[in-house]
Amino acid sequence: MKITWENNSVSPWIARRLVLSLIVVSGLAIPVAAQSFSKSFRVSPEASDLEVVNKMGSVTVVAAEGNAITITAHQISGEARIEAVQKSPSRVKVEVSGSAPVDFVVGVPPHSTLDLLCYKGSITVKYVTGQLRARTTEGDIQLIGIRSVRVEARSTSGDVSFSGDVLPSGSYTLKSFSGRVEATLPATADFKLQASSFRGGLELGGFQMSFNKQTDKSVDAVSGSGRAAVYLWTQEGSIHLHRKP
Amino acid sequence: MDCRLVVNSLSNYLDGSLLEAEVRLLEIHLAECPPCNIVRLELAEIRSAARELPLHTPQRALWKRIQLSIEVGESQQGKGREAIEQPGRWSRLMSRHFTFTLPQLAGAGALVLALVGFSLFNLSRHAGQPLNIQGGTGPSLIQAKAAMLPGEPEMREDIERRMSILNARKAAWDPPMREVFDSHLGKIDESLNHCRRNLLANPADQDHQQMVMALYEEKLRLLEDFDKLK
Numbered sequence: 001m002k003i004t005w006e007n008n009s010v011s012p013w014i015a016r017r018l019v020l021s022l023i024v025v026s027g028l029a030i031p032v033a034a035q036s037f038s039k040s041f042r043v044s045p046e047a048s049d050l051e052v053v054n055k056m057g058s059v060t061v062v063a064a065e066g067n068a069i070t071i072t073a074h075q076i077s078g079e080a081r082i083e084a085v086q087k088s089p090s091r092v093k094v095e096v097s098g099s100a101p102v103d104f105v106v107g108v109p110p111h112s113t114l115d116l117l118c119y120k121g122s123i124t125v126k127y128v129t130g131q132l133r134a135r136t137t138e139g140d141i142q143l144i145g146i147r148s149v150r151v152e153a154r155s156t157s158g159d160v161s162f163s164g165d166v167l168p169s170g171s172y173t174l175k176s177f178s179g180r181v182e183a184t185l186p187a188t189a190d191f192k193l194q195a196s197s198f199r200g201g202l203e204l205g206g207f208q209m210s211f212n213k214q215t216d217k218s219v220d221a222v223s224g225s226g227r228a229a230v231y232l233w234t235q236e237g238s239i240h241l242h243r244k245p
Numbered sequence: 246m247d248c249r250l251v252v253n254s255l256s257n258y259l260d261g262s263l264l265e266a267e268v269r270l271l272e273i274h275l276a277e278c279p280p281c282n283i284v285r286l287e288l289a290e291i292r293s294a295a296r297e298l299p300l301h302t303p304q305r306a307l308w309k310r311i312q313l314s315i316e317v318g319e320s321q322q323g324k325g326r327e328a329i330e331q332p333g334r335w336s337r338l339m340s341r342h343f344t345f346t347l348p349q350l351a352g353a354g355a356l357v358l359a360l361v362g363f364s365l366f367n368l369s370r371h372a373g374q375p376l377n378i379q380g381g382t383g384p385s386l387i388q389a390k391a392a393m394l395p396g397e398p399e400m401r402e403d404i405e406r407r408m409s410i411l412n413a414r415k416a417a418w419d420p421p422m423r424e425v426f427d428s429h430l431g432k433i434d435e436s437l438n439h440c441r442r443n444l445l446a447n448p449a450d451q452d453h454q455q456m457v458m459a460l461y462e463e464k465l466r467l468l469e470d471f472d473k474l475k
């Protein structure tokens with residue numbers, strides 16, 4: 001493009017600035033074209049079930065009062081197809097096809113059972129009390145304020161952290177191949193612990209535990225009478241068990 | 246008495262060419278070792294069956310025909326060569342006439358059978374034993390198989406099955422998805438091989454046993470997850 005000017009028109013400096021601004025503004029316009037998706041499903045507050053199969057992008061699920069599963073998705077760029085279907089009165093499935101990253105924020109009744117999967121993106125779950133399964137290949141998993149009888153969280157290269165209650169006869173599995181695994185449990189938690197870290201080491205906090213086995217790589221121990229089962233595993237990362245203050 | 250020695254002596258035993266003391270030792274072993282006794286019975290059966298076969302000696306005309314065809318073949322090969330080569334050891338051997346009787350052939354067959362039987366017996370006997378590597382050039386395939394952990398063969402089979410399904414689908418994946426899959430699978434495999442090697446060197450190491458199984462599970466879960474993605 002060639003910009004010319006005459007003596008009585010705008011100065012060359014201003015002309016150049018105008019062109020530059022146009023380029024910048026058109027560049028910024030790409031994210032503005034991002035798509036949003038929102039959908040809500042009425043479910044039973046006592047028995048609802050949500051499955052999310054995302055590919056790239058984050059998944060955040062937060063417990064909310066009421067009897068609805070509310071899905072908000074934000075697609076920043078590229079082409080992805082979001083399919084949200086109510087398979088039965090209590091069951092909702094959300095699935096993404098295509099190759100664009102999609103970020104989800106989902107509100108669910110607290111008792112909901114969750115099954116969340118993505119291959120590149122973080123997963124965050126807050127304050128749910130239903131059974132919970134979360135898996136990602138590249139990304140962190142954060143489970144906050146959980147009061148569930150069954151938890152399974154697994155990331156291949158991200159960190160996995162859990163804070164919440166340990167219910168009697170509950171099962172809590174937190175795994176990461178190369179990330180850090182962290183669990184913050186109540187001081188009075190009654191559980192048996194199996195923890196293994198091949199390279200990163202184990203830090204078991206201030207729990208009073210009786211050890212059945214203890215090496216530098218793995219621990220088999222009991223806190224209280226061992227009613228719940230806590231399984232922490234990482235190959236390359238470290239394990240940290242904390243007492244809730 | 247060692248099983249290998251017993252099996253090697255069985256032919257002489259059946260021929261009645263062993264010393265009395267050797268026979269006694271061998272029979273004590275046979276009474277206590279069912280696999281060797283089975284080999285003896287099979288060998289005896291083959292020998293008696295072979296004895297009942299009629300004796301056939303190839304006619305002289307057959308040897309003439311074979312000799313002629315070899316000579317024709319050699320002369321064709323020799324065309325174009327600048328110098329006539331001296332007959333080698335192989336050609337001298339080929340030009341010799343051998344006559345085998347059927348009992349001799351049956352005896353050779355029996356020996357082959359006995360060796361195969363003995364090898365199979367040894368394989369099955371060592372399969373349940375822990376691996377012990379001291380020096381040497383490294384673990385053999387048999388040793389590696391013997392050191393399999395409980396549940397490991399099933400896990401490997403399941404992984405291979407899922408892997409073949411995913412490999413068929415992988416071409417349709419987006420490049421970033423393929424990259425993430427391959428890279429993480431590679432890392433798990435690398436760790437798995439490392440743990441496996443350590444476990445071969447020290448089969449009783451419970452930490453490594455646990456790690457190997459955990460890594461197989463990790464690999465299996467990764468395959469399951471990618472299988473679910475559209």
